[in-house]
Amino acid sequence: MAAVLLTGGTGALGRAVEPALLERGHTVRLLSRREPPAGRGPGTWVRGDLQTGDGLDTAAHGVDTIIHCATSNGRGDIRSTENLIAAARKAGNPHLIYVSIVGVDSIPMSYYRAKFEAEQRVETSALPWTILRAAQFHKLVFALFAAQRRLPLVFAPDLLFQPIDVRDVAAHLAELAAAGPAGRAPDIGGPEILSAEEIARLTLESLGVRRRVVPLRFPGKMFAAYKAGNNLVPGNPVGKRTFAEFAAEQVAAGP
Template sequence: MRIAIAGSTGTVGKLVHSIATERGHDVVALARSNGHDLEHASLPPSVLDRVDTIVDVSGIQTLSRHRSRRFFESVSANLQQAGTAAGVGHLVALSIVGIDGVDAAYYGGKLAHERAVQRGALPHTLLRAAQFHEFAEQTLVRGKMGPITVVPAARVRPIAAREVAEHLVTLAEGEPVGRARDLTGPRDELLIDMVRALLDARGIRRTTIEMRLPGSFGRAMSSGRLRGHANAERGTVTFAEWLAAQS
């Protein structure tokens, strides 16, 4: 198959890229670092020539609902337009478990992303996955405030990005199914514990402070809602196993 990956250089995107290649697929890499700004410039349909499936794992880091919505709506419209013109048969998009009704901060953009996928002309598969184990690292970088790191209070059921990437490639190889069964990790974790374990594993001494973020975004994170439904498919690699394998 020929698979285009929007966000091919990201945490999950680079794994989708390598797994698709290992499985013998041709890959078209779409990211700004490959010369494709999907938010600000129309993608020429010729880039998607002979592409069977687009996997959309693009994203930005922001806590602004407005910024997040603008990004996901622009990128989605761009992929729909170019994909339809090029005759692409399937769009696989990645969203996040438990975000229903959280039209705030970053999740407002993810809900807009889901609506754009579901209303778009391209036959689709929409997968909601839990936070990645790699989210601990992303949190560490984003939460740095001088000598301390602020970590949002969050109860999650995290999964290795590699397991999500494998699942996405399998979905890309199949027929469009609409909303796929949610995918979460094997056990519950507190984000603060994940960040502290990551620091310990690296031998870094740093003060971490857990803080509940305000509003519905903060409530969704701290309440455990982001763990997703109990009947979700479960990955097998725990955070501790993933961390041990990093060194």
């Protein structure tokens, strides 16, 4: 099994990836800027800063695979990926897995453009690499409408989404770590394609809130790219957990 360095291990995806890797027998070293919490064993946590590069050489030393789940806004994503690549080269060229988003090459958003540039850095890094693009996470689209629950009306863009659970993405990443470098892996999405209006209604129902949902249309290239379905993966519904199941879990878990 692989020795894996996991970036972004304290984020929503990273917290799901670590147990998925451990279940498959991999050893995991989590990269963080913070001190390790109580109970973390030796070698399972390493301090490092992706933006400055501090500590990354030590973090990458001796690992077989790096799963790069950490993300930041704008150019920070590119900088962190470049610093991680430099450390990986010094560490003997481990397999680098980069987590990206469906549509980064065709939806004109600044965050997506940065993710796409980071992908290109990985592709030209001379490292063995895999890039996995996933659709929007359940948590993101749930939060979009849960945040509106106290408004008199809830607004939903006139778009389709294929949200996926982070645990399903995590399981797929663990499989990619075991399989070895794959280049551009097939994009993955959740088990169902829903309109934003359907997602809004399911969110409100799970919260026990009754509101009128108002569909909205927007001008511009970004909306047109979403409307064209560039954020969807109809041919590869990898996820198993539906959005309704996720919403029910969120409410059961409480605030």
